[in-house]
Amino acid sequence: MEAVLFDFSGTLFRLEEHPSWFDGVHDADGTPVDGAGAAELMRRMTAPVGETVEFDDATRHAWRNRDLDPALHRQAYLHVLAQSGVTDPAHAESVYGRVIDADSWTPYPDTEAVLKKLAAESVRVGVLSNIAFDIRPAFVDRGLDRYVDEFVLSFEVGHVKPQPEIFRHAVAALGVDPAVTLMVGDSDEADGAAQEIGCSFALVDPVPTAQRPDALLKALSAFGIR
Structure with missing residues (x-):
């Protein structure tokens, strides 16, 4: 990936x-x-x-x-x-x-580790969210923004998941092909629609943060990012 x-x-x-x-x-x-x-x-x-x-x-x-x-x-x-x-x-x-x-908003326990890992391996990272307010401060305040190459927010780009246009916008912003892009999200319907443009998809459970210590790391591992 x-x-x-x-x-x-x-x-x-x-x-x-x-x-x-x-x-x-x-x-x-x-x-x-x-x-x-x-x-x-x-x-x-x-x-x-x-x-x-x-x-x-x-x-x-x-x-x-x-x-x-x-x-x-x-x-x-x-x-x-x-x-x-x-x-x-x-x-x-x-x-x-x-x-x-x-x-x-509270980060999951492995959020920082996952973002650092991807940055260390020169894997491009995007945050793609259906949202109507700026979430960048959540990353800036924790020093995590340095690991994110692009923020693609629905209210800024005029499209929402599961519309294919927002996924196309995201991969274009990252300068990558969908075939080498993994979408990680908690909704089969919204996030899983990335598969329609050729991305891979990993589903995580949106349970409380204390109950999900390493789901992001496992999601990446399943696609060869260890």
């Missing part, structure tokens, strides 16, 4: 809730949002595909196009929060602010 493309959410990093994020947050019945409730809320907001709550036409449009436009992203996620019981606007804005804050 001459290049590896990584998804961001659930692959290199994960949005893992901290109890303090939900201080004073209650659902419509007055029940505090904590523990399992907070985890479920994060799951609904980070699901790569599908619909996690009920939508009307306007909010469904926002949800389906959320990764192309920051305004639609905000509309969609505030709707998910409201439908999940977080009906106080101030509370919803506070939680949403955590979602789009790159510093709120």
Whole structure:
């Protein structure tokens, strides 16, 4: 392999809730949002595909196009929060602010090791994400940006996975052929679509970071990168 493309959410990093994020947050019945409730809320907001709550036409449009436009992203996620019981606007804005804050995202234990390994072997690296905010600070703040050659973010390029155009954009940006490119991600539907343009694909499980110590290293190893 001459290049590896990584998804961001659930692959290199994960949005893992901290109890303090939900201080004073209650659902419509007055029940505090904590523990399992907070985890479920994060799951609904980070699901790569599908619909996690009920939508009307306007909010469904926002949800389906959320990764192309920051305004639609905000509309969609505030709707998910409201439908999940977080009906106080101030509370919803506070939680949403955590979602789009790159510093709120936690890297998987082997993220740094994998990026360093690829850099040492002169393998080109791209981060390819359906996202509506700039994730580069998450890498810069941890000194990981030096290992990434290209960031291909849906809201900047005008395409989303699984559209083939975004994968073509990514390999062109890296200057490589799809046949020598591996896509690593947590969604068969979204990330696995890289195979349609000739890339290889490795699937990882978007479980909590503490439960997945070396899945990225294993994914590379399966394709001869050790």
